[in-house]
Amino acid sequence: MDRLNYINSGNAAYINSLYEAYQQDPESVDYGWQKFFEGFQFGQDNAPAAGVSSPETSGHLFKEINVMNMINGYRSRGHLFTKTNPVRERRKYFPGKELETFGLSDADLDTVFNAGVEVGLGPAKLRDIRDLLEQTYCQSIGAEYTYIRNPIKLKWFEDRMEKKRNTPSFTAEQKKQMLSKLNEAVVFENFLGTKFLGQKRFSLEGAESLIPALDSVVKKGSELGIEEFIIGMAHRGRLNVLTNIMEKTYKEVFSEFEGKNYDSSQPFGGDVKYHLGYSTDVETAEGKKVHLSLCPNPSHLEAVDPVVEGITRSKIDFKYDGDHSKIAPILIHGDASVAGQGIVYEVLQMEKLDGYSTGGTIHLVINNQIGFTTNYKDARSSTYCTDVAKTVLSPVFHVNGDDVEALAYVVNLAMEYR
Numbered sequence: 001m002d003r004l005n006y007i008n009s010g011n012a013a014y015i016n017s018l019y020e021a022y023q024q025d026p027e028s029v030d031y032g033w034q035k036f037f038e039g040f041q042f043g044q045d046n047a048p049a050a051g052v053s054s055p056e057t058s059g060h061l062f063k064e065i066n067v068m069n070m071i072n073g074y075r076s077r078g079h080l081f082t083k084t085n086p087v088r089e090r091r092k093y094f095p096g097k098e099l100e101t102f103g104l105s106d107a108d109l110d111t112v113f114n115a116g117v118e119v120g121l122g123p124a125k126l127r128d129i130r131d132l133l134e135q136t137y138c139q140s141i142g143a144e145y146t147y148i149r150n151p152i153k154l155k156w157f158e159d160r161m162e163k164k165r166n167t168p169s170f171t172a173e174q175k176k177q178m179l180s181k182l183n184e185a186v187v188f189e190n191f192l193g194t195k196f197l198g199q200k201r202f203s204l205e206g207a208e209s210l211i212p213a214l215d216s217v218v219k220k221g222s223e224l225g226i227e228e229f230i231i232g233m234a235h236r237g238r239l240n241v242l243t244n245i246m247e248k249t250y251k252e253v254f255s256e257f258e259g260k261n262y263d264s265s266q267p268f269g270g271d272v273k274y275h276l277g278y279s280t281d282v283e284t285a286e287g288k289k290v291h292l293s294l295c296p297n298p299s300h301l302e303a304v305d306p307v308v309e310g311i312t313r314s315k316i317d318f319k320y321d322g323d324h325s326k327i328a329p330i331l332i333h334g335d336a337s338v339a340g341q342g343i344v345y346e347v348l349q350m351e352k353l354d355g356y357s358t359g360g361t362i363h364l365v366i367n368n369q370i371g372f373t374t375n376y377k378d379a380r381s382s383t384y385c386t387d388v389a390k391t392v393l394s395p396v397f398h399v400n401g402d403d404v405e406a407l408a409y410v411v412n413l414a415m416e417y418r
Contacts, residue, residue: 032072067104068115075143078137079143083140109130135165136161136162142397143396145395160416178212182209185240202237207237210332217362218292228326230293233294237332246294277294277297305347309358311329316358330362330363331362334368335365335369339386340371340380351392367385367401384398
């Protein structure tokens with residue numbers, strides 16, 4: 001259902017016929033019109049006796065439709081105008097989000113519109129409606145979700161994001177935990193770069209916020225009843241994840257840089273340090289125990305994806321008696337590989353199949369904005385490297401990597417959605 005299908009339907013007779021149909025049976029009109037007429041009726045029933053322009057005038061009714069159009073425009077295209085890139089300015093997209101784009105002007109800013117009900121404000125001034133939409137959809141977080149076809153899921157996202165305006169509100173203790181994990185990530189990379197100068201390590205520098213993000217995923221998952229995570233990732237940032245999430249000791253990692261002496265009686269694959277896997281039990285800051293497994297991987301980017309999903313599904317079937325809520329897969333991608341490797345699409349297409357579903361995967365894409373030496377403009381045709389996710393109607397969030405709190409907020413939202 002196209003939630004913007006009324007953009008070009010602005011004649012009074014047509015709108016009146018829709019409204020009459022809605023009064024007879026609300027389900028007979030599209031979801032977007034249902035929400036509009038709900039707000040319209042609410043405004044009529046609750047409008048003060050004086051001081052508010054009458055919604056019964058055709059001119060004001062058209063302006064109400066324009067405000068609804070603006071709300072849906074922010075929801076569907078606001079992600080194009082976010083502050084999510086810490087190293088360069090965003091490309092310009094047209095049409096923009098100026099009031100004139102939606103048939104409104106600065107003269108309307110202090111006019112009260114019943115369409116404010118749609119975003120939880122009740123009848124509200126246009127400037128207040130726009131401020132809410134700007135804070136929710138055009139700051140450090142960009143949200144792509146309006147293509148989801150389930151109205152209940154759409155409403156869930158709208159309520160969760162617009163009520164909080166996508167603004168994190170963590171406690172002092174939670175912020176200290178994020179800072180601690182961020183410090184661990186930064187100090188680890190700085191030490192490796194100084195101590196083992198010139199050695200291959202595939203640094204996480206510039207994207208260290210991945211570590212507090214993963215920590216938040218594990219914490220939120222444990223609160224929701226998840227007992228085990230299966231993780232897959234390529235080489236970039238792997239050593240940092242091994243030490244600061246999987247709790248592999250620094251001694252073990254450093255000995256691999258220096259040339260470790262292996263016990264000949266133990267199995268040894270001879271692989272490089274940034275391909276190695278690890279399994280461990282960790283305890284969250286709240287005292288909950290969670291089992292983590294980081295799968296070993298080759299240098300073939302994204303080859304680990306079906307392995308992670310297969311391990312997860314086998315454990316769902318044979319360890320957790322079909323319960324998806326006890327275990328979750330996490331896949332960490334690079335921007336070039338998630339757009340360029342065909343295995344990503346192949347795995348995504350198994351998402352809802354009875355024999356392969358794992359209950360939802362948390363995907364984290366580290367966007368270092370270059371694929372080895374290839375500029376992103378020369379690497380893909382899509383707007384985003386994550387556009388492949390839309391094939392299975394998966395919501396996508398774009399987050400400024402320098403805004404750690406925003407990233408933690410989004411991964412918590414993703415876990416709750418799962």
